[in-house]
Amino acid sequence: xxxxxxxxxxxxxxxxxxxxxxxxxxxxxxxxxxxxxxxxxxxxxxxxxxxxxxxxxxxxxxxxxxxxxxxxxxxxxxxxxxxxxxxxxxxxxxxxxxxxxxxxxxxxxxxxxxxxxxxxxxxxxxxxxxxxxxxxxxxxxxxxxxxxxxxxxxxxxxxxxxxxxxxxxxxxxxxxxxxxxxxxxxxxxxxxxxxxxxxxxx
Amino acid sequence: xxxxxxxxxxxxxxxxxxxxxxxxxxxxxxxxxxxxxxxxxxxxxxxxxxxxxxxxxxxxxxxxxxxxxxxxxxxxxxxxxxxxxxxxxxxxxxxxxxxxxxxxxxxxxxxxxxxxxxxxxxxxxxxxxxxxxxxxxxxxxxxxxxxxxxxxxxxxxxxxxxxxxxxxxxxxxxxxxxxxxxxxxxxxxxxxxxxxxxxxxxxxxxxxxxxxxxxxxxxxxxxxxxxxxxxxxxxxxxxxxxxxxxxxxxxxxxxxxxxxxxxxxxxxxxxxxxxxxxxxxx
Numbered sequence: 082x083x084x085x086x087x088x089x090x091x092x093x094x095x096x097x098x099x100x101x102x103x104x105x106x107x108x109x110x111x112x113x114x115x116x117x118x119x120x121x122x123x124x125x126x127x128x129x130x131x132x133x134x135x136x137x138x139x140x141x142x143x144x145x146x147x148x149x150x151x152x153x154x155x156x157x158x159x160x161x162x163x164x165x166x167x168x169x170x171x172x173x174x175x176x177x178x179x180x181x182x183x184x185x186x187x188x189x190x191x192x193x194x195x196x197x198x199x200x201x202x203x204x205x206x207x208x209x210x211x212x213x214x215x216x217x218x219x220x221x222x223x224x225x226x227x228x229x230x231x232x233x234x235x236x237x238x239x240x241x242x243x244x245x246x247x248x249x250x251x252x253x254x255x256x257x258x259x260x261x262x263x264x265x266x267x268x269x270x271x272x273x274x275x276x277x278x279x280x281x282x283x
Numbered sequence: 284x285x286x287x288x289x290x291x292x293x294x295x296x297x298x299x300x301x302x303x304x305x306x307x308x309x310x311x312x313x314x315x316x317x318x319x320x321x322x323x324x325x326x327x328x329x330x331x332x333x334x335x336x337x338x339x340x341x342x343x344x345x346x347x348x349x350x351x352x353x354x355x356x357x358x359x360x361x362x363x364x365x366x367x368x369x370x371x372x373x374x375x376x377x378x379x380x381x382x383x384x385x386x387x388x389x390x391x392x393x394x395x396x397x398x399x400x401x402x403x404x405x406x407x408x409x410x411x412x413x414x415x416x417x418x419x420x421x422x423x424x425x426x427x428x429x430x431x432x433x434x435x436x437x438x439x440x441x442x443x444x445x446x447x448x449x450x451x452x453x454x455x456x457x458x459x460x461x462x463x464x465x466x467x468x469x470x471x472x473x474x475x476x477x478x479x480x481x482x483x484x485x486x487x488x489x490x491x492x493x494x495x496x497x498x499x500x501x502x503x504x505x506x507x508x509x510x511x512x513x514x515x516x517x518x519x520x521x522x523x524x525x526x527x528x529x530x531x532x533x534x535x536x537x538x539x540x541x542x543x544x545x546x547x548x549x550x551x552x553x554x555x556x557x558x559x560x561x562x563x564x565x
Contacts, residue, residue: 206414206456208474216482259287272311278402279410279470283456 123245126198130184131242138227138238145230145237152211152230153220160197163189200243201234208283221265232257254281300403301388301529301551306511312405314486315477316553317468318510318528319497320520321381323559324540325504328361328379335499336383339469341455343442349435356432358466359383359496366561378559381505383496384409384430384466385544385552388528392422392431400463406473407553411465418461427545428552431465434458468507469494489515510553526555 137143146152151159167189176182188195203209218229227238235246247253258274306316336342336359345355359381366376390409393401400415401422423431437460443451451457454471458464476492489508497505508517510528524541526533531549533542540558 205453208454208471210474210478212482213478275312275405277404277410278412278415279404279408279467280474282412282414283454283471 123200125244126200126242128198128242129188129195130181133181134237134240134243144226146215146226153215155212156208156210158211163195201245201249203249206283207281209281217262222263223266251281299389301407303529306407308486308511314511315405315509316407316511316528317386317473318407318508318517318521319383319386319468319554320506320517320524320541320557321554322504322506322557323378323380324557325502326379326381327502327504328363328377329501330361331499331501332359332381332496332505333357333361335495336466338450339452339455339495340467341451341457343438345436345438345442354433354435356434356438356464358430358432358464376561380556381496382428382430383554384468385428385550385554386466386468387550387552389549389551391425391427391548391550395421395425397421408468408470408473409465410470411463411467413456413458413462413464416462418463420463422463427548427550431463433463434460436460486512489517521555524555524557528553 137148138145148161148165149158150161151157163185166185170176170182170185177186185195214232215229218224218232219226227236230237233247233249234243237243255276258276261271261273264270264272306313308314336357337344340358342356342358349355360383362380362382364378364380366378386407386409388403388407390401390403393403393409396402397419398415398417400412400417402410402412404410418433420433423429423433439457439459452471454475472492472494473487476487480487480491487509489512493507494505497507506517506520508515510518510521512518521528521541524539525535526541526543528551531546531551533546535541540560541555542558543552543555546552
C-alpha cells in the first residue's frame with residue numbers, strides 16, 4: 082500500500098516538474114547566484130497574454146502603482162482588473178490591431194477575467210505588507226518607484242512577462258531588515274526593519 | 284530574530300523584564316504595549332468570547348471524546364468557581380473567569396523553549412511561531428495558567444469537512460499536528476491596525492482595534508488597548524485599580540478590585556482582572 086502511494090506521489094511529482102520546466106532551487110539555478118547569494122531566478126511563467134512590462138513602465142514611463150494600486154494601500158499589490166486595461170486601450174487606436182491587444186479585447190468581449198498566474202508567491206503562513214515598504218521608501222524617502230519596487234521585484238521595466246528574480250526566502254528578507262536605513266529625506270536618523278517573528282509569520 | 288541582531292543586542296535580551304522605560308511613546312518599537320482588563324463583576328459566563336475566538340483564529344472543534352482527554356483547543360476558556368458559603372442557593376455563588384494567555388512580560392514559557400519558537404515581541408506580546416515549534420510541550424508544562432494548547436491530531440484534515448473550510452480566516456495559519464498554539468491577542472488585527480496607523484503618521488487610536496473576544500462580549504466585560512498611551516481607557520483602568528505593570532506585588536487600598544492572577548510567581552501578566560463584588564447577605 083505504501084509502495085503504491087509512493088509510486089503515485091512520485092508520478093505526481095514528475096508531472097509537476099514537467100509543467101514547471103525550472104523547479105525552485107534555493108539560491109537559484111547554478112550560475113544565477115550573485116555575490117549576496119540570494120538572487121534566484123524563478124521559473125518562466127506562461128501568462129495568458131505576454132504582458133509587455135517594458136512598454137508600459139520603461140517606454141511610457143507609467144508608475145507601477147498606476148496599475149498595481151494595492152501596493153500603497155494594503156497587503157497585496159493587486160493585479161489590475163480588465164477594465165483598467167480597457168480604460169486606456171480603447172482610446173489607443175495605434176496598437177488596436179496588435180495580437181496581444183486583440184487577445185485583451187477578446188477576453189473583454191467574452192466578459193471573462195484574464196487568468197493571470199502568480200509570479201511572486203509567498204507561502205501562506207507569511208504576512209507580507211506592500212503598504213509599509215512603499216510608504217516608507219517611496220512616499221517618505223522619495224526614492225524612484227522603479228528602484229523601490231525593484232528591491233524585491235528586480236528590473237521589471239526591462240522585462241516582458243514578469244519573472245521572479247529574488248529567492249523571497251526568509252534569509253533574504255532579513256538580510257535587508259537588519260540593515261540601517263534612513264528614516265526620511267530630511268531626518269538623518271536611521272533604523273532597521275522590524276525583527277520579530279510575528280511581524281511576518283502568522 | 285537573526286543571530287546578528289541577537290549578538291548586537293545581547294545585553295538588551297538578557298535584561299530582566301519588565302523594566303521601567305521598556306515601553307515609551309517616543310521609542311520606535313516601544314510605543315505599544317497591549318493589555319487587557321476583565322471585569323468579573325460584569326462577566327455572565329455566556330461563552331461568546333470563546334465562540335468568537337473559535338471563529339477568528341481557526342480553532343478546531345475537537346469533539347466530546349477528545350475533550351474528555353483534555354485535548355480541547357479553546358484559546359480562551361470560561362472557568363467556573365463555586366462559592367461554598369452561599370448556603371441555601373449555591374448557584375448564587377457561581378463566578379466566572381475568562382482565562383486566556385496572560386501575555387506575561389517575564390513569560391515562563393519563553394525561557395524554556397528549546398528552539399526559541401516562542402519569544403517576546405516589541406509590543407509586549409508573547410509570540411508563538413508555529414513553523415519553528417517542534418512540539419516538545421515544555422512551554423505548556425511551564426505555563427502557570429495552562430493556556431497553551433497542543434495539536435495532538437492532524438485537525439486540518441478532519442475539523443473542517445468539505446464546505447466548512449470556507450469559514451477559515453486567511454489571516455491565521457491553520458495549525459497542523461505536533462505544534463503548540465495559544466492566544467495571540469488577535470495579532471493579525473493588531474498588525475493591520477498598526478500598519479494603517481503608521482501610514483497616517485499616528486499611533487493606533489484607543490478602541491480602534493479589539494480582539495475577537497472583546498468585540499463579541501455582550502456585556503463589555505473585556506477591555507483592551509494600548510497601556511503605554513496614558514489617555515487610553517485601559518491605562519486609566521489599570522491606574523484606577525492601582526495595578527502596576529512593572530510590579531510583582533501591588534500596594535493598594537481595599538476599595539479597589541483589580542488584581543493579576545498568580546502575581547507572586549512574578550510572570551508580570553498583561554491581563555488585569557477585577558474581582559466580583561457580592562452581597563452575601565442578600
